[in-house]
Amino acid sequence: MLTSVSVSTAGPIGFLGLLVPHMARKLVGNNFFLLIPASALLGALLLMLSDTLARAIAFPSETPVA
Incomplete structure (x- = not known):
């Protein structure tokens, strides 16, 4: 439960x-x-x-990290 709260707050970089x-x-x-x-x-x-995969999938737009 604490991990899920911290990841939802910090974003995917925290999960990695x-x-x-x-x-x-x-x-x-x-x-x-x-x-x-x-x-x-x-x-x-x-x-x-x-980051490279996220940029390749959504090419014209930017994928937000947090």
Whole structure:
């Protein structure tokens, strides 16, 4: 319930911020020396891909983030 309220307030970027560390943990395991940089890189990559996809789908208009 708290997650849904925070995501509805912060927007989809907040949801990706919650999702990416779990995805990174599946990829690199529980080693925090690898997990933290992997989360940062995966988060940046996922945000760039989602922004590119949103711009490609609604080409003439802009997709609001929040």
